[in-house]
Amino acid sequence: MVRRTGEQTRTLLLRTGMQMLLERGVSAGVQHIRLQDVLRRTGLTTGAAYRLWADQSDFHRDLAVAMMRMRVIGPADAMQAAVADLMASGASGEDVINAAALAHVRTATLDMADPTDLLDAQSFLIALALRTTADTWPELTEASHERHRESVEAFSELYQRLMDAYGMRMRRGVTIEDFSEALAAIAEGFAIRALEGLEHPRYDLDGDDGMPSGEWTLLGLAVRSLVAGFMVPDDDSDGGRAASRT
């Protein structure tokens, strides 16, 4: 038998664990919600649960699926609310982009007073984490795809209304759904950073050098770039040649 130091044994076991993790992937992180604790909180008996689920893993699968399906309000409702007053007051397109991005940053950092908004933000972040483990169960994969379809549809509708209001159209070759996908991807990438506890970068800009002016988030600046890259004013005939300079 090989004799190893404690540190060598530790390294061997962690490496083997990492190898198994690479083979199996990360599982949906709901295993700390023990069925026994759920039963205790509800005052129900173990028997009640085992008539419904064969074992705790069965319960975890249904719990993850239920969480993935949870919607407090419609997918785009919070952003719609954040920009509705601005639009009604005749704000500029830049102001709407800035406000919508700020609303998302606040969602990702759970920085909101209204309990409904807070619950919506919490469930968004938990669904985001579960989506990275969607292949744990086929039912969870299907629920994540359904959630994705609902979101793209709702945001595409909102963005279409904004485009109509501000006289913009998509550049030929891409659709409003493509734009929604790109925006959701970057918004969710920043939400991962919020889950890590990283601060979202903010700027006070003076409108110089092709940048906007006022207080902006990094997400806002990114969305502004995506709008310019994917859309063009309705009356623009050269297709915004400048965006293709790079």
Add this chain to the structure above:
Amino acid sequence: MVRRTGEQTRTLLLRTGMQMLLERGVSAGVQHIRLQDVLRRTGLTTGAAYRLWADQSDFHRDLAVAMMRMRVIGPADAMQAAVADLMASGASGEDVINAAALAHVRTATLDMADPTDLLDAQSFLIALALRTTADTWPELTEASHERHRESVEAFSELYQRLMDAYGMRMRRGVTIEDFSEALAAIAEGFAIRALEGLEHPRYDLDGDDGMPSGEWTLLGLAVRSLVAGFMVPDDDSDGGRAASRT
């Protein structure tokens, strides 16, 4: 005692479980890697493990941290390799953006033949999933911040080299690190979609309406927009007025 149907009991237990998940958040999904199985694979005894870790949760914490720290190659090495030949052959900036985005899409879908690249891509995706649960343990939060710092630094260096080669500078008010953050966020947002099993949108474009020509990924089109929004040619004195039209 209240009498409930099976369906009512199921709803009550799942709702209570969801409430607990909202309170506690998602935990790092490493709990399916059981210490007993790791010991079996290595042929070590239970005693060997319990001299190192007080319990299985202690082992899981160290396993998650080790996985978060795992790097097969440097953070930006795969992208550097993907664009090095192109740059050397005098390819356009657009071609480099297109190729770098395609390399990332292939990473996220584990579409690579070289075993080292595949392992690097697998560990990237697992670290991404773990990052969404970084607050499970303070040690995991710290490891995720360290990983983040390393990545931003390595990608900023690569992007700076590209900017120097293609005669670009950052617009005043934002830094190369900001640009790296925005690019990483959107790339990781698309990696979540790959983890969900969603196809990455691809296009065959004809260079019309301000769009590029050839085969592009949605990530590539988004990065192209971010480049135009955050950077400007060195010799541009008006700061690319067109990008601020929206």
